[in-house]
Amino acid sequence: MSTETSTQPAPFATHTVINQAPPRRDINEFTLNTALLDAVDRYAPQASRSELSRIGDLVGSADFINDARLANEHGPKLATHDEWGNRVDSIEFHPAYHRIIGEALRSGAHSHAWTNPGPGANPERAARFMLFSQIEPGHACPVSMTHAVVPSLRADVKLADFWIPKATATDYDPRRIDPAKKTAVTFGMAMTEKQGGSDVRANTTRAIPSGDHYLITGHKWFCSAPQSDAFLVLAQLDEGVSCFVVPRILPGGGLNSVRIQRLKDKLGNKSNASSEVEFDSTVGWLLGGPGKGVRTIIEMVSQTRLDCILGSTAGMRQSVAEAAWHARGRAAFGSTLIDQPLMRAVIADLQLESEAATFTAMHLAAAHDDEGADAADFRRLATAVGKYWICKRGPGHAYEALECLGGNGYTEAFPLARRYREQPVMAVWEGSGNVIVLDVLRALGREPATAKAFLGFLETGLGRHPDFDAAFESLAGSLQTAARDLAGGEPDALAGLSAKGRGLVERMALLMQAAILLESAPAEVAASFVQARLGPDRGWEYGALPEGVDIDFLVDRA
Known part of the structure; x- marks a missing residue:
């Protein structure tokens, strides 16, 4: 028998992994986000850079990213009854979910704008919210609603005094106990019903007075975050649709009759619980006057619409960051992907979309700092227009970024498959596309000052680029x-414009984004956006860029 050692490899020995990008872990998601850095400088110069950097380190850590995976792979589970048959309506979350939302709430992602009012408060809060939403978006739903409920709660001094300090506390307490014994609470909402959807005036849920409170009976098709401590609920009184604060646990510790029928099995947003609920003589307190429910809750809806923009924007940043990271770490056909002209054009275009969304989101957040009439008129239209366009751009942006990763992007081991499923929810929630378009058209007809304020802002971009001026x-x-045709309130005028409404709102959105970039972004970004989105050679797919776009500048910022 020969004693020589064989130099041949073992028949089943694995190969060494080469030509794969390193894991995108343990990085700072704030300091690497050049668009957000510049937008914070512009809109929140007083912001705590150290706190934003701390959050950036946290959400970019391997542990946080792993928690995001766990929270989505092990989603919420509903137990309607306990083992002895008692109705409990309890939702169990993976510990990773509690760690994530706890960090977000302790970081003021819901409350900073209310507890630190003044110029830059809303943009700084927006930056905190977007950093958390970039890595794990599902938990952002109750964070957003807890932020957004504050203006609506102010409709009643007694309710505001009790709930607002708890809703704005920088803490997290998921226990199901009497809210009077808690220092921190979260809020949800229950508006829509199966027969009406966005048409909440078609609601059939009823409320009847009972002492200092009301008893509510009905079925809600969507109740967001049913694990929350309290909800804003719409129900009918004789005077019309009214708004109520409905706690999950009653004073004294008893369980309110909020019956969770099932959790929705959604396309994405898997870490977040969305549900159908039934109210059966459920206790609630009137918020705002009888019949003024839509007016009362619209304050909350306006805030959550802004957060839909923030969430889509955060998703765009995740998408382009992952695509650029992969392209810098992967080679094909003799060179690194990031050095190949076709890939550079795609990455540049994805970054251009992300830049426009980021500056628009922060500009709209800043408009919420200003309590003046002009600012209110502007944001009335601008928030709806931005919500329509940015949220609709999200899914296509996520898909194109996913394709940059090739087969890896289509697997669940990488985050962009989850992001691709997540992005559509922002366009559906708080008014899907057609609802938003109708909202814009009605505002043009009923509130002419909004059109004047919107056009007044667009005028700030004139004289800087011929393509902008022409558009x-x-x-x-x-x-x-x-605005003239709609001013008379004629149904025929609204019907006639509705068919063209999407085109009108799209043009409004692109010009708004261009004006914001011309005012606030680096000149290379603004000029590239105007040429790529408003110019005569505009392409249809990402990467089909006209001459003159500063591809190198945009790729570096990605």
Whole structure:
């Protein structure tokens, strides 16, 4: 027998892994996000850079990213009854979910704008919220609603005094106990019903007075975050749709009759619990006047619409960051992907979309700092327009970024498959596309000051780029005509414009984004956006960029 050692490899020995990008872990998601850094400088110069950097380190850590995976792979589970048959309506979450939402709430992602009012408060809160939402978006739903409920709660001094300090506390307490014994609470909402959807005036849920409170009976098709401590609920009184604060646990510790029928099995948003609920003589307290429910809850809806923009924007940052990271760490056909012209054009275009969304999100957040009438008129239209466009751009942006990773992007081991499923929810929630378009058209007709404020802002971009000037002249004429035709409140006028509504709102959105970039972003970003989105050679797919776009500048910022 030969004693020589064989130099041949073992027949089943694995190969060494080469030409794969390193794991995108243990990085700072704030300091690497050049668009957000610049937007914070512009809109929240007083912001705590140290706190934003701390959050950036936290959400970019391997542990936080793993928690995001666990929270989505092990989603919430509903137990309607305990083992002895008692109705409990309890939702169990993986510990990773509690760690994530706890960090977000302790970091003021829900409360900073309310507890630190003044210029830059809302943009700084937006930056905190987006950093958490970039890595794990599902938990952001109750964080957003807890932030958004504050203006609505102010409709009643007694309810506000009890709930607002708890809703704005920088802490997290998931226990199901009497809210009077808690220092921190979260809020949800229950508006829509199966027969009406966005048409909440078609609701059939009823409320009847009972002493200092009301008893509510009905079925809600969507109740967001049913594990919350309290909800804003719409129900009918004789005077019309009214708004109520409904606690999950009653004073004294008893369980309120909020019957969770099932958790929704959604396309994405898997870490977040969305549910159908039934109210059976459920105790609630009237918020705002009888019949003023829509007016009362619309304050909350306006805030959550802004957060839909923030969530879509955070998703765009995750998408382009992952795509650029992969392209820098992967080679094909003799060179690194990031050095190949086709890939550079795609990455640059994805970054351009992310830049526009980031600056728009922060600009709209800043508009919520200003309590003046002009700012209110502007954000009335601008928030709806931004919500329509940015949220609709999210899914396509996520898909294109996913494709940059090739087969890896299509697997659940990488985060972009989850992001691709997540992005559509922002466009559906708080008014899907057609609802938003109708909202814009009604505002043009009923609130002419909104069109004036919106056009006034767009005028700030004039004289800086010929493509912008040409697009402005066309839109200004269309807006003025639409506002005039709608001013009489004729149903035929609204019906006639509705068919063209999406085109009008799209043009409004692109010009708004361009004006914001021309005012606040680096000149290279603004000029590239105007050429790529408003110019005559605009492409249809990401990467189909016209001459003059500063691809190198954008790729570096990605």
